[in-house]
Amino acid sequence: MRRAREEQRTCVGPHLDTSSIEALEHTPVTPPTPRPRERGIPEATVARLPVYLRALQALNASGTPTISSEGLATAAGVNSAKLRKDLSYLGSYGTRGVGYDVEYLIYQISRELGLTKDWTVAIVGIGNLGRALANYGGFGTRGFRIAALLDADTAVVGREVAGLSVRHIDTLEEAVKMEKVSIGVIATPAAAAQGVCDRFVEAGVTSVLNFAPVVLNVPPGVDVRKVDLSIELQILAFHEQRKNGGHGRPGWIEAAEGL
Amino acid sequence: MRRAREEQRTCVGPHLDTSSIEALEHTPVTPPTPRPRERGIPEATVARLPVYLRALQALNASGTPTISSEGLATAAGVNSAKLRKDLSYLGSYGTRGVGYDVEYLIYQISRELGLTKDWTVAIVGIGNLGRALANYGGFGTRGFRIAALLDADTAVVGREVAGLSVRHIDTLEEAVKMEKVSIGVIATPAAAAQGVCDRFVEAGVTSVLNFAPVVLNVPPGVDVRKVDLSIELQILAFHEQRKNGGHGRPGWIEAAEGL
DNA sequence: CTGTGTGAAATTTTTCACAGCG
DNA sequence: CGCTGTGAAAAATTTCACACAG
Structure with missing residues (x-):
């Protein structure tokens, strides 16, 4: 019922990039397989479920047994109508006149x-x-x-980080297969990202979380999500600029108009 | 013309949280000042401008003088219709039959x-x-x-990081005023985030980028953007689950040729 | 009575498709 | 002619507001 259009390749959510700069001179890269995704939950809702989940876990940790949509919405930073609508996509897990059972809802969202x-x-x-x-x-x-942790720098390879020994990037394919890796995280410099991504994809990984400031080019069927620090800062800057005409905090009388 | 509704407090973009778990038991936190923001550019467009900007900078670095909407769209991982519509909100900076002047467009987007x-x-x-x-x-x-870099850990305070000496968190207010800080970045553990945020806000900071896994509670007029690693992973997991019923890679290793 | 679940309305975002400028 | 700029249509998302379940 929802989502039938295609959006570039197979991407999900906001900030998901796919193509690479070099692809620019070549193919129009118009994928023939939109992968309809007929199943129900809207993307916008999916993106909020983890937020609800975390709020619920905090609630649970503090011993709260049930919570109203109003309360959970506040804890999650959304309004209650949106929250109820979101949860309604999962099913009717609330109790009218009461609210939601915290543990039960945690389970349902986790499962989803x-x-x-x-x-x-x-x-x-x-x-x-x-x-x-x-x-x-x-x-x-x-x-x-x-x-698995991998790096190209031999000075880092072999070092222990978070209880794991860092492997050399050359063993990526082996690591993916041996460990049955399903999500690849790219935290390399920009220049290396596409190459690493290609190797992940080649090895069969279909979900990539990219922290490098480049648009990754992936084939249909592979999801890429991107986290980009400078993009977030730039968006903040835009709004900051709108608030008070220039830098500084409000109250700063910075005659920085024009320029 | 656009945006007249209120969305919680003053937030921008996706994943921007505001309230805190504790607020849950208290006030409904319904701010009376929606801050209309009558000015033009849609939020969705603002969120993509930084992506275009980066693609353009890469283009510029490789010596490309002009680029078509199709080419830039590919480089940025969006479709050309969306790109043109987005750019049209800034003005008519392209040349029909030709495309966009890379440097000029970089300037315009940067300015915006x-x-x-x-x-x-x-x-x-x-x-x-x-x-x-x-x-x-x-x-x-x-x-x-x-x-400014600040930390509460005395073992870190005084150490040099990225050419700056780490200051003690107690000097936050002073640092904000002295350096005229306009954007506060929170990279603390979850438990400390709200406190740091409050101090930022108190000191006059109106834009916060939050990496801690908590929903921050801020007064109207303060923008919070959130970057949350586990949320991104969970969204990927959702889609991964949809693709192949379980873990592991899909059997159809239909990789892309790439290079 | 309270607070969920939800059709329906309102708003935003995306896509289409094409007039017309250079 | 090719490609931008853009009204208009389509789709997605958010909000409203209220019937009704517990």
Whole structure:
């Protein structure tokens, strides 16, 4: 019922890039396979489920047994109408006049997101960012297992990070197969990202989380999500500019008009 | 003309959270000031401008003088109709029958995003992630200047990171005022994030980029953007689950030739 | 009575498709 | 002629508002 259009290749959510700069001179890259995705949940809702999940886990940790849509919405930073609509896509898991059972809803959302399975992750690029990711304990609290860390720098290879020994990038294919990696994380410099991505894809990985500031080019069927620090900053800058005509905090009388 | 509704507090873009879990038991937090934002450019477009900008900079670096909407769209991973529509909000900067002048368009987008001004950034939480951010040279290539690094850990305070001496968190207010910080970046553990945010806001910062896995509660007029690693992973997991019923790679290793 | 679940309305975003400029 | 710029149509998302279940 929803989603029948094609959006470039197979991408999901906001900020998902796919093509590479070099592809520019070549093929129009108009993929013939939109992959309809007939199943129900809207993308916008999927993107919020993890937020609800985290709020619920906090609630659960603090011993709250049930929560109203209003309360959960506040905790998640959305309005209650949106929350109820989102949850309604999963099913009717609330109790009218009462609210939602926190634990039950945690279970349902986790199941929907596929977190009852264990996803194996490989991180390529063990610089500061890669290390931060590797050490990020709460990688979904559960559901994700970091199985391999890889880097091209021989000074890093062999070093122990987050309890794992960093492998050489040359063993990527082997690592993917041995560990059954399903999600590849790219935390390399921009120049290396596409190459790493290609190798991930070649090895059979169909989900990639990209931290490098490049648009990755992937074949249909592969999902790429991108996290881009400078893009987020630029968006903030745009709004900041709109708020007070220039730099500084409000209250700063910076005659920075024009330029 | 566009945007008249209110969406929680003053937030921008996807994944922007605001309230905190504790607020849950208290006030409905319904701000009376929606801040209309009558000015033109759609939020969805703003979020893509940085992507176009980066693609253009790559083009420029490779010596390409002009580019068609088709070419730029491919480089940016969107379709050309969307690209043209987006650019049309900025003005008519293209030449029919030809395309866009790369340098000129770079200038126009930069100006629109407010990158011709310099934004001053302070990062709180100098763990692996904070260090990664501090060292991330291409913080927008330009437009952003990291002016202060702060941490609560006395073992880190005083250490030099990315050419800056890490200050103690107690000097946050002072640092914000002295350096005229306009964007605060939070890379602390979840538990500390709201407190740091409150101090940023109190000190006059109205734009916050949050890497901590919590929903921040801010007053109206303050923009919060959130980058959340585990949320991105969970979204990928959802789609991965949809693709092949379980873990592992799909059997159809129909890789792309690439290079 | 309270608060969920939901059709329907409103808004935003994307896509189409084509007039017309260079 | 090719490619931009853009009204108009289509699709997706958000919000409203209320019937009704517990």
